[in-house]
Amino acid sequence: MEESLNFIEAIIEQDICNEVYSEGISTRFPPEPNGYLHLGHAKSICLNFGLASKYKGRVNLRFDDTNPERENSSYIDAIRKDIQWLGFEWHNEFYASDYFEILYGFAIELIKRDLAYVDDSTPEEIAEQKGTPQVTGVPNRYRGRSIDENLLLFEAMKVGSFKDGAKVLRAKIDMKAANMHMRDPIIYRIKHTPHHRTGSAWCIYPMYDFAHGQSDAIECITHSTCTLEFVAHRPLYNWFIEKLGLFPSKQIEFARLNLAFTIMSKRKLQQLVEKGLVDGWDDPRLPTVAGLRRRGYTPNAIREFCDRIGVAKRDAITDYNLLEFCVREDLNKTAQRRIAVLKPLRVIITNYGQEFTENIVLENLPGEEAEGSREVPFTRELWIEQDDFMEHPTKNYFRLTLGGAVRLKGAYIILCEHVVKDEDGNISELHCKYFPESKSGHDHSNIKVKSTIHWLSIPFAIPAEIRLYNKLFEIEDPGQTGDEFLKHFNKDSIQVLPNAYVENDLINRDDVGVNFQFVRMGYFIKDRNSTADHFIFNRTVGLRENWKKT
Structure with missing residues (x-):
């Protein structure tokens, strides 16, 4: 079956067929170091590195650092780490x-060819002179400056003779x-702001539109995606x-990633x-790569997500459920199982020995013998989930009830x-009996139950x-609300459960960055702020789809 190509791959294959770029293809990922990467950047990363891999080309990482007021080296380190x-x-x-x-030399060349000039107009005057899409622009008197005058003024801009905004x-x-x-x-503006790499060597900086394409050409980038x-x-x-x-770099545009219920704007x-x-x-x-990593998303899941959404020519909103599906599918294969009780309810097994402890053997990853098993202590007093007991059960409730068994x-x-119950009428404790002959794997009780619950x-x-x-x-689309997007921030976007419990073997491991499935609860990862005295776990995703459109 012939491989289906996206439109960018089709362009590249046509260029290869026409021998447009005899030295092979080259792409680049050009972030501005003024913030952290998000999923939209991840899509671009997967695209550019994927194209280079498929067509045996190369990828440059280029930091477009032309705005010294907003950029710093800490963002550069974070970007490198994310990639x-x-x-x-x-x-x-x-x-x-x-x-x-x-x-700077390119700018001088444009001036010498009468293709650039120094303008003293204010930003407001320039905007007015440019007109609108319906009204053509009007040239100002500075447009007619001589080449020699423009060269002198541009040099004076370079050596710091003028204040910020005085000329462009x-x-x-x-x-x-x-x-x-x-x-x-x-194409150039004055900024007396030290640069994170060049210090105070420059007080004029190129605009993005002037620096970007020329940087592509200098590096001989064949296909510049944006x-x-x-x-x-x-x-x-x-x-x-x-x-x-310059080298004929080719700019190709594709649809940006818009993910429901979040924003893709640094x-x-x-x-x-x-x-x-x-x-x-x-x-x-x-939706930052760092945030997703802290939440427990895996590189495999993010790459799979980017592959599934593909490369298109029209913007659309991607369902968040697709992202969750990708990480759920990946973690189901790799995350070891552990038990956690998120909202604990005390259970006392009245006919179990008070001083007796036995170990229950549980698989670390069902169906994967190589992952081994572990022993979980079982005693007279247990924690179960509050939701796993209902005093007055509703229809089709099959978990623990008064007079019922699980x-x-x-x-x-x-x-x-x-x-x-306590003095407020809340259930504080359950008294249960167990059936010794019903142990899993050795059950001779002939008792039938409809539900299995977890415990600690x-x-x-x-x-x-x-x-x-x-x-x-x-x-769904807060990005369309302009600067009013903060009005739609979900104040209930995090729920903290401070009184949960987890298996005791988790305290003996350095599990930051390791994913677990807490049985019946979802996939979790230890948070970076955990300490030896205070364990914090973030839920990556539930075991089933739980994002719903309103």
């Missing part, structure tokens, strides 16, 4: 700041162009390359962080005989805090 965690290695690491001298360098293209980006775009909002920028991308006679994510609505860039509720996983059948021995259980997560926003 490597996702399972990718780049061929070369570059920075747009590596090319500041070259880009603009490309001289066409103020009547239908495409607003072609109406004499700004999201659909850059379609209108492509003519400018091509204009610079053509006028400067600027908006940063607002959540700065306003304290979330616990940093790696809060498990965020099986304790891997252990015995118990029958509830008495309910103890009270003397051996370890206190833990459990964190459950829900939708980050209350509406």
Whole structure:
């Protein structure tokens, strides 16, 4: 069966067939180091590294660091970590700041060819002169400056003779162009701000549209992928390359990732962080790669998710359930099983010896002998889930009830005989009896039950805090609400259960970064803030779909 190609692969294969790029293909991943990577970046990473792998090309990691006010080296370290965690290695690491001298030379060349000029207009004046999509732009008096005057003024900008915003360098293209980006775009601005790599060596910095395409050309990038909002920028991308006679890099746009009930904007994510609505860039509720890692998502699951959503030419909203499906499918195969009781209810087995303890053998990963088994202590006093008992059962409730019986996983059948309540009328304790002949694997009781529940021995259980997560926003597409998106923040996006218990073997392991399935409860991972005295577990995902549209 012939392999189906996405539209970018079809373009590349046509270029290969036409021998457009004789040295092979090359791609790049060019993040700006002004925040953490999110799932949208993960999609781009998987795309670019995947293309290079398929067509035996190379991938550059290039930090587009042309805005010194917002960038720093801590973001660079975080970005490197995220890419490597996702399972990718780049061929070369570059920075747009590596090319500041070259880009400055390109600007000089444009001035000498009367294709750029220094403009003294204010930002408001420039915006007004550009017009609107319906009204053509109007050139100003600075557009007619001589080449010599522009060279002198641009050099003066470079050496710091002017304040921030006093002047800009603009490309001289066409103020009547239908495409607003072609109406004499700004290509350099003055910023007396130290740069994280070049320090105070520069006080003028290239704009993204000027630096990006030229950086691609300098690195001989054959296929420069970006999201659909850059379609209108492509003519400018091509204009610079053509006028400067550079390597013919090709810009290709694809649909960005929009995930339901969350946002894919570093600027908006940063607002959540700065306003304290979330616990940093790696809060498990965020769609950042760091947040997903802390929540327990695996690189395999994220790569599979990116592969399933594919590469398209039209924007759409992806159902969050697909992301959860991918991680659930991966963890089901790999996560060892353990027991946790999230909302504990005390059970006393009245006919079990008070001083007696026996070990119940449970498999670590059912069906996988190589994963081994473990022994879980069983005693007279146990914790079970509050939801696993109902004094007055509803129809089709098959768990423990007064006068009813259930099986304790891997252990015995118990029958509830008495309910103890506190002074407020809340159930505080159950008195049950067990049937010694009903032990799992050796059951001779002939007692039939319809349900099996999990449990923990009270003397051996370890206190833990459990964190459950829900939708980050209350509406499906908060990204369409502009800066009002914070109004739709879901204040119930995290539920903390402070009085849970987990198996005692978890305290003897360094399990940060290791996934577990808590039987019947879902998939969990130990949080980075856990200590020897306070264990915290984040739920990655439930055992079944639990995200619903409102």
